[in-house]
Amino acid sequence: QQQVKQSPQSLIVQKGGISIINCAYENTAFDYFPWYQQFPGKGPALLIAIRPDVSEKKEGRFTISFNKSAKQFSLHIMDSQPGDSATYFCAASMNPTSGSRLTFGEGTQLTVNP
């Protein structure tokens, strides 16, 4: 019940295209859903995050879509650039008073071709 399932495992997109990564969760107690970007040999960096009270959040070229009833959320990268090539992790956590530990998805390796 603590798992977060992420797909696809890898994704290749042409420059200017849209990258879409999907995640699904089981635990309805999760109330915070961040996306992290990780470059090789570096720690993850927070990209964008959403809470269940909204269905969509957009920051620049990055958009999270959230479907509470389906227990799914996705990351859309518009106008994908070669510099976006990295591994992306979705995650979920419960209320901070419950410990705030993050449960990570398996990761998606994104390659944006020039």
Added chain:
Amino acid sequence: GAVVSQHPSWVICKSGTSVKIECRSLDFQATTMFWYRQFPKQSLMLMATSNEGSKATYEQGVEKDKFLINHASLTLSTLTVTSAHPEDSSFYICSARDLTVAKNIQYFGAGTRLSVL
């Protein structure tokens, strides 16, 4: 954004020696820090949750006597890999939660690559 500094970024040691990794929150206070381990092309695996002034909480399967965690202040947590062996070689990453923000945000360090010969 908040900055978490992790040192060293890369360490090579001989089998049987101990290695200490530091994790510092530079511009915020963190009552809670987390330590992760990551194998190549895999996700982050939580090893332990470190709370300032108290004992760390270890995840199932993580040897607390091998991976010693100390969280002595609101800005510093350390992970010591004791009597390291080649199988301990991995990428170790810390994160810290900013308690001044009413959000459940974790900021990550840049990671430490440990190679045990």
